[in-house]
Amino acid sequence: MAIVLQESLRGLFYAPFYAALALDAYGKEGLDVRFVSAPEPGRAATNLWDGGIDVTWGGPMRVMQTYAQRADCDIVCFAEVVTRDPFLLVGREARPAFRLSELKALRLASVSEVPTPWMCLQQDLRDAGLDPTALQRVATNSMAENVAALARGDVDVIQIFEPLVESLVASGGGHVWYAQACRGPTSYTTLYARRGTLERQRDACLKMTRALHRTLGWVHDVTPERLADVVAPYFPDVSARQLAGALARYKALGIWGQDTVLPRSGYERLRTSLESGGFVAKGADYAEAVDNSLAEQVIAETPLPLEV
Numbered sequence: 503m504a505i506v507l508q509e510s511l512r513g514l515f516y517a518p519f520y521a522a523l524a525l526d527a528y529g530k531e532g533l534d535v536r537f538v539s540a541p542e543p544g545r546a547a548t549n550l551w552d553g554g555i556d557v558t559w560g561g562p563m564r565v566m567q568t569y570a571q572r573a574d575c576d577i578v579c580f581a582e583v584v585t586r587d588p589f590l591l592v593g594r595e596a597r598p599a600f601r602l603s604e605l606k607a608l609r610l611a612s613v614s615e616v617p618t619p620w621m622c623l624q625q626d627l628r629d630a631g632l633d634p635t636a637l638q639r640v641a642t643n644s645m646a647e648n649v650a651a652l653a654r655g656d657v658d659v660i661q662i663f664e665p666l667v668e669s670l671v672a673s674g675g676g677h678v679w680y681a682q683a684c685r686g687p688t689s690y691t692t693l694y695a696r697r698g699t700l701e702r703q704r705d706a707c708l709k710m711t712r713a714l715h716r717t718l719g720w721v722h723d724v725t726p727e728r729l730a731d732v733v734a735p736y737f738p739d740v741s742a743r744q745l746a747g748a749l750a751r752y753k754a755l756g757i758w759g760q761d762t763v764l765p766r767s768g769y770e771r772l773r774t775s776l777e778s779g780g781f782v783a784k785g786a787d788y789a790e791a792v793d794n795s796l797a798e799q800v801i802a803e804t805p806l807p808l809e810v
Contacts, residue, residue: 504536505706510546510560511616512539512736514664514748515588516691518714518721518758519559520733525720525810527713533706543616547577550696556703557695557710559583562764562772562791563618565694569786576697578793581711582764583718584691586757587682589619590667593659594652600679602630608658611640611648617781618772619661622688625775634779652676664748665740672747683755687768688775690757700793711796715762716808722760723807726750762797 509516522528528535538555540546547564549555562579569575597604605627613619620641624634640648640657648660653675662670670676682688693710700707721729730745737745752758766788773785 504534506536506556508538508540508555508558510540511543517733518583518717520736522713522717524732527717531709531713533709556699557693559693561618562689565791566782566785570782577694578697578700579692579694579764580793580796581693581714581762584757585759587622587688588757589663589682590678591659591680592670592676593679596677597679609638611657611660613661614642621775621779621781624779665744668744668748681755683757688771689768692764708796711762712800715800716805720808761801763794764792
């Protein structure tokens, strides 16, 4: 029987997950994985209750949200892949010495599709002594709409992810001002499942964790061009050059972990951001929502590199 793995949305920062599928990393562990997509990001976590989804990849943000909404929530994060924030601030002109304090006098367009990017950035602003509610912020447009608004001069700086960043930089229409990854560990994407699933299908979840651990090793060893070639089928509308440039930026920013352990520091940073931004009143405790035992077991095994 296949284990059903769900993506929350299509995003290039999930490249190691797509690489694991494309390279048959799960099959090399003797695991049959059926890959599906959530109809919308907000339903990725709650889909675990309908019986059709075994494991989801997505943000611990959704896990904390579900704990806040459901008394019966028993979701556990067990294999982190994206360990730093993949969103960036891009402006029209170069500002190599940019400081967050400059946003006070600028028109910022933030991400509307999902809450985590703004939640994390607003905490960065608080840490810099700024009031995020005082900014001139456009909060309702899509990232594509904000790219167009930047070109028209309707806004001064936009919050976007790859490959939109690479498209703007390569065309000369935008310059990176701030990479949110630079704040350090912020838990962004992990495998998660209900605790009962983790217990009943522990061997399968261990194999998934080992497959991702080996895939991460491969991702760190290959060039951005090779990684782009492997994940290209999942991004048919993005050119090979644009994919490679975007993935090179993500590799340089260190957004993907060296292993699948989800560190407390990254989880607590995310939790603080969600609480200060009012997304949840109180995020689920690390000990309740995270189980690193599978990731630690894989590390202890020192598995061989992924054969491709």
